Amino acid sequence: MHLTSMLFLMIGCLMSGGCAVLKLYNSMIEVIEWEILSLNSCTIIFTLIFDWISLLFLCFVLLISSSVLYYSGSYMMGDKNFNRFMYLVLMFVFSMAAMVLSPNMISILLGWDGLGLVSYALVIYYQNEKSANAGMLTVLSNRVGDVAILLSIGLMVKLGGWNFLYYSYNMSDGEWLMFKILIVLAAMTKSAQIPFSAWLPAAMAAPTPVSALVHSSTLVTAGVYLMIRFSPILDFSYAQSGLLIISCLTMFMAGLGANFEYDLKKIIALSTLSQLGVMLSILALGFANLAFFHLLSHALFKALLFMCAGVFIHSVGDYQDIRYMGCLVKFMPCSVIYMSICNFALCGFPFLAGFYSKDIILEVAFMSWVNLICMCMYVLAVGLTVSYTMRLIFYSMSGEFNLNMLMNAKDTSNLMVNSMLMLGLGAVVGGAGLSWLLFPEPYMICMSITMKSLTMMVSVIGGSIGYFCNLLNTNNSLISLGNYFWVVFMGSMWFMPFLSSVKNSDVIMKVGILMEKAGEKGWLESFGPQGLYWKLTQLFMGLNEIQMNSVKVFMKMFVLGMVIMLFLYI
Incomplete structure (x- = not known):
């Protein structure tokens, strides 16, 4: 089944890629609409848009999905629910495709909710308590975004439609600031992004092929893709400034946390979080095309990075702690080559996929009117990225042999190794190809020699610190124990998992119970539907008595009228 699905997705990838190139150079946009329901002046329409952005991103989604499905044939071999897993992954891909091809808020909601539902089913795929907690944190965090989409749909009613492509250029902050904040x-x-970052490392409870798909081209990139589509409404907006600060903080926090993490998959997940901060920050500066460029190039090497991590985890006896690895370069040369390509592409090594997008993003950010705090966070994030990458290389591939003495780690599965070939080529030449395709005209970069060489200097310093500090084994020394609070603070993403789960949930539950007692079962009940029902019932009973022509009723009304007249006379 996985071979059939892979071939189907690969054919779709080739078709969408070819159409994307055609539409890019011909400036063509095709929109297909089906009217579902007409309500007063508003019509609910299912819409599909085929332009170069949607088709090119769909091409990458299908390419990575086909590689992941081929990889899953070996990784998930022997699993009792293998067919269920494959169907869930296909549902995940189709939900993302529905979201990518939708310029309409109603149809976006279908793919948006589909991603949330299927991601929950995949995170709890391994049925244990840890997976259940991670799945609940994931789905509840994403429900906040679902509610924001629903409220934004309600705000767009007064426009007479939900196709945001028609209205996104005429939304001022005075009237549409709340809509922009919701998006x-x-x-x-x-x-x-902060303060919703805790669910991303927790979602690593899902199988590794799912992580490769989620962190490269589907779930976490849906927010970036939505902001790329809505980028015209953010120009000169207060929401744009808030997004810049939050994304820079997230970029710095994730890079710092990855330097204190020992779980292989969580280190890669935090690197994804850092790169998402890079994409949203450059988008908040007004360069949506650069954010889209980095989104595509990052998808290639990040999917390959997770697939290499899955091979390592399988080979060392299902351990995810990098301290139980080491010296894998002597046992798994092919997988180590792929892993090294991904790591260097992530660091922005010259002429790999990440170099073309990250280098121009940093230079454009340094030329922009960015404040000093955001600029410092850009510089620190670059150094931290190289630092945790070199730390990962030291512990897993080039350090001391820390495996079980009876362990025989080697590249045994040809299926898993062959599935990484296409993405490996993409990680090497994908950035150059995309830069020629998306930017046929060069950017004019005018900077001083200090600013031009700042990125390279910070990268060299960060890499040296990340490798030699771990070579001296300072992480396990008494220095870490002497600064235990700060190590835990930085390694736990600034205590965000604790604030998002135990402590915060207790407060929310108590506030919810209080609001239910005082509101839904109290004043809101009395002055709401039940109270209105009781008052209307009494009114209709009184009107019914009057219509019965009862003498007692007319006598009561006569006496009441006389009393009122007497009171007014006195």
Whole structure:
């Protein structure tokens, strides 16, 4: 089944890629609409848009999905629910495709909710308590974004339609600021920006092929893609400034946390979080095309990075702690080559996929009117990225041999190794190809020699610190124990998992119970539907008595009228 699905997705990838190139150079946009329901002046329409952005992104989604499905044939071999897993992954891909091809808020909601539902089913795929808690945190965090989308749909009613492509250029802050905040909030929850970052490392409870798909081209990139579509409404908006600060903080926090993490999959997840901060920050500066460029190039090497991590985890006896690995370069040369390509592409090594997008993003950000705090966070995030990458290389591939003495780690599965070939080529030449395709005219970069060389200097310093500090084994020394609070603070994403789960949930539950007692079962009940029902019932009973022509009723009314007249006379 996985071979049939892979071939189907690969054919779709080739078709969408070819159409994307055609539409890019011909400036063509095709929109297909089906009217579902007409309500007063508003019509609910299912819409599909075929332009170069949607088709090119769909091409990458299908390419990575086909590689992941081929990889899953070996990784999930022997699983009792293998067919269920494959169907869930296909549902995940189709939900993302529905979201990518939708310029209409109603049809976007279908793909948006589909991603949330299927991601919950995949996170709890391994049925244990840890997976259940991670799935609940994931789905509840994403429900905040779903509610924001629903409220934004309600706000768009007064426009007479929900196709945001027609209205996004005429939305001022004075009238549409709340709508812009809701869209930014939805993107922040899906892309796990502060304060919704805790669910991204927790979602690593899902199988590794799912992580490769989620962190490269589907769930977490849905928020970035939504903001790219809504980028015209953010120009010179207060929501744009807030998004810039939050994304820079997320970028710095994720890079810092990855340097204190020992779980292989969580380190890669935090690197994804850092790169999402890079995409949203450059988008908040007004360069949506650069954000889209980095989104595509990052998808190639990040999917490959997770697939290499899955091979390592399988080979070392299902351990995810990097301290139980080491010296894998002597046992798994092919997988180590792919892993090294991904790591260097993530660091922005010259002429790999990440170099073309990250280098121009940093230079454009340094030339922009960005404040000093955001600029410092850009610089620190670059150094931290190289630092945790070199730390990962030291512990897993080039360090001391820490495996079980009876362990025989080697590249045994040809299926898993062959599935990484296409993405490996993409990680090497994908950035150059995309830069020629998306930017046929060069950017004019005018900077001083200090600013031009700042990125390279910070990268060299960060890489040296990340490798030699771990070579001296300072992480396990008494230095870490002496600064235990700060190590835990930085390694736990600034205590965000604790604030998002135990403590915060207790407060929310208590506030919810209080509001239910005082509101829904109290004043809101009395002055709401039940109270209105009781008052209307009494009124209709009185009117019914009057219509019965009862003498007692007329006598009561006569006496009441006489009393009122007497009171007014006195």
